[in-house]
Every structure is written in structure tokens, then in C-alpha cells.
Amino acid sequence: MSTAAAPLPVTWAPRRTRAVLLPMCAVLVTVFTVMAFALPANWHLNDRVAMVVSGLLFAGVALMLARPRVSADADGVTVVNFVRSRRLAWAEIVRVNFRAGDPWVTLDLADGTALAAVGIQAGGGRERAIAAARTLRDLVEQRHAG
Template sequence: MPAPDEPTALPVTFRPVRTRVVLLTVGSVMLITFATVALAMPAPWAAADRATMIGTGLIIFAVLALLSRPKVVATRDGVTVVNLTTVRRLAWAEVLRVNLRAGDPWVYLDLADGTSLAAMGIQPGIARQQAVSDARRLRALADALGTGPADAA
């Protein structure tokens, strides 16, 4: 595989675009379907029944929208990891290593405090080649702007 383009223009956002498109499309279709069924219900159905159907469609859409939220934003100052319900801002010096091993569901960042952080914005599920490329670009940025692999010992 070719090396990542140098230098990478900042800021750069890594996001599983295909996964996001699929999730938001399915969520929209489900919401439209539930709303259509609610509005097409025969007269004996009460307004509460219709509201329940539309509410169910909204809940399904909200869950799928939440699942499409993850991203990783790299700037000159650091990296912001947006996962399902959390946002974590890291300085480049805090990121020691960027890992995407075979079988991993997403990238993991090894941090200076000895922990690792899942970066769900780069996930090889639907687009493996894109995820590998994005992980390499993020690794290059971490090496260039952070402590680098030599200091990660």
C-alpha cells in the first residue's frame, strides 16, 4: 500500500462515511414508514396509537443517528475523538500510538497515561481499505506532531 500523502492538510476529519450513509438512510426510511403507517391507520385507531407509531419511528431514527455520530478530528493542536456518547479532546503529546490490528472493530489510541481510547470514527466494517488509509494518516500525524514512536517506549 502506498504511504500516506505528506503533508496532510489540517484540520482533517475521519468518519466512516459509508456506515453513516447506510445508518441515516435506514433511519430515514424507517421513520417515513412508521409515519406513513400511522397516518394510514383506519378510523378506529386512536390518536395515541398514531403517536406511538410515529414515536417509535423517531426512536429508531435517533438510535441510528447516534450510531452514525463517531468521528475523529485532527487539528494542529491535537485530536478530538467523538464516540457514541462521549467527546474527548487530546493533545498530540498524549497520543503515543495509533493501532488498527486485524480484527479490531475500530482504531485504538494508546495514551501517555497508560490507557487506550477507542476511536470509533475509523472503523473497517464496510470500508476496510479506507479505514486502513485513515489509520495510517492519523498515525503519521501523531508521529509528526506528537511525541513520535521513538518516545513511546
């Protein structure tokens, strides 16, 4: 356990993933919209609308993939994954796990369950993810000791 407390609030998110996905959303909507207007004249309006809606749906999926983050503040931790988010008090977190080969951090909870914390993931750089996991682990241990 480190002796210095990490500054709060702190948020971890896969920045590279977001840097790729967010511009891709704009590109998807733009490309599908341009394609809808560039379709031959024999295509109907509903076909053109379907093209635009398809672009919006693909962009929506990409936005969901860009959502994950883990935020810690004085009261606890908020884990935002692809579809769901969950607020945890410090006392609810028993252990922070990030084993070799794991794609992301897993939190062991006091109720006996585990929660994936996808916001801290190896995909954005293994060393960076290890440092974030250690910081979160230290915060949990400090809150349990205090």
C-alpha cells in the same frame, strides 16, 4: 514515519455507514408516520402518537450509529463515538493501534488508558481504514518529534 506532513485539518468518518443510515432515518420516520395515519379507525390517538414516536426513536438510534468520526487539527484530535466525544491534545496520544481483526482504531493514551476511535473502522473498507490509521499515526509521530 512519512516525511510529508498530512494536511490539517482532516476528518475521517465511515462514509458508507452514513450513506446508508442517514436516508434510513428519513425512511423510518416516514414509514412510521404513514403507518400511524393508516391505522384502522378503532386505534386511539395515543396509539398513533406512539407509532410516530417509535419512528423518531429508531431514527435517533440510527443517527447515533452515524455519529462516529475522528478529526485532527493543529491543536489535537477530536474523537466522536456513538454517545461521547473527547478532545485530545497531541501529547496525550502515545500510540495509534489498528491490528488485524480490530473493528476500529484504538488510541493508547498517556494516562495509561485506551480510547476507541470508531470513526476509523474496517467496516468502511479495510484498506481505507489502514491508510487513515497510518496517516493518524504519522501525525502523532510528527507532533511528538516537533
